[in-house]
Amino acid sequence: MTDTDTPLDGPTAAPLGEGAVVVLVNPTAAHGRHRGLPEQVAQRLAATGRAVRTIETGTAAQARTVCEQAVAEGAAAIVTVGGDGTVHGVLQAVAGSATALGPVPGGTGNDFALGVGLPADTAQALETIAVALTRGRVRRLDLARMTRPDGVVRWFGTVLAAGFDAIVNDRANRMRLPRGPRRYDIAVLIELARLRPRHYTVHLDGVRHEFDAVLLALGNTAYYGGGMRICPSAEPDDGLLDLVVAGPVRRTTLVRIKPQVYRGTHVSHPQVRSYRARTVEIAAEGITGYADGERTEPLPVTVTAVPGALRLLG
Structure with missing residues (x-):
């Protein structure tokens, strides 16, 4: 590179x-x-x-x-x-x-x-x-280039989940039983019961933001989780990353918002905010990110949109 x-x-x-x-x-x-x-x-x-x-x-x-x-x-x-x-x-x-x-x-x-x-x-x-x-x-x-504090680089093409969804994935991966999709469903219920806002420090092209949130997703493209349009405005050829944040909402509110993600209409909820930037630094305690659905790095990480980094057939 x-x-x-x-x-x-x-x-x-x-x-x-x-x-x-x-x-x-x-x-x-x-x-x-x-x-x-x-x-x-x-x-x-x-x-x-x-x-x-x-x-x-x-x-x-x-x-x-x-x-x-x-x-x-x-x-x-x-x-x-x-x-x-x-x-x-x-x-x-x-x-x-x-x-x-x-x-x-x-x-x-x-x-x-x-x-x-x-x-x-x-x-x-x-x-x-x-x-x-x-x-x-x-x-x-x-492509999105994710860099750890020690300089190690990892790439992703879709979305980095660094909130509730990442925590659920971590829980499901630690569970031995049950096998199959039921394990994920149970992990969702466990983490909903434990739901609490996390404090994030985020730099968007160098500008510092601090907020409490339960869900945070950073998208190079729009979709994650099998067709959920979490970052509906994200485009893979604009040189920018889209950050979507759900504030400190109640469990019932999060449950109501989640189905809207398939349509991308969740971003109109008053507790959901969207940002765009070329480089995004994300820090929070106790969260490991999931990019392209794969377990990646514990926060903090720095993610940069790299134009033209991928040649795609199709």
Whole structure:
């Protein structure tokens, strides 16, 4: 990655490299419901005339190693068959590189694909990616660069949750039983009973703000949590991040607001505030952030929108 945050390659549309295409498969995505999808993806992409190599990975560490090697070898694109967790891992390798990303939505949550304007239907998304591959063109989009106080960098494409939703995820991840979606539902009930505002110190492009809040989300794109439009005004090509904050509301108010998030109408509630900035510093006690649905870093973190950091097929 360059030291500047200017667009890395000029215009929104850019040419695609001449290298091979790597198809990265997460066999556990969507609990294995799309077992025949990787073969379909490989066949359709091979029909574009590109050399295609399919790799199945079992862990996030394996996926990152494979993707870093593919980028080093000059791969034109990495096409993922999985959900947001798979995409998140690949972003760590392709951010700022000449290798494009083609996300075929095949996971439980596909918020990244939704947020960058790809079809929600798997077959339609694959066709969109294949056409872009045939034409050899990509879109340049922003990514969010998250930096810890020790300088370690992590990238995300959708939303950083750093409030109630992050706390619920942490609770669910610590629970061994029950398995499946019920674990998350129980975690929600436990944390609702324990709900209390947290004190945040936030710097927006250097301007300090302090407030108490129960929910805080920072979006490069609009969606998280499987289609919730938490940051409805966020766009992945405007060079800005959108911060949405719900103040110190009661449990009943939070429960009423949450369904509105799917429509993006929650931002009209008097206790919900929205901000926009290029660089956002967030500090609070006892909260670990979740970006692209993945556990990331304990606060504080600094997040910057980096224009043109991602080449996207589609």
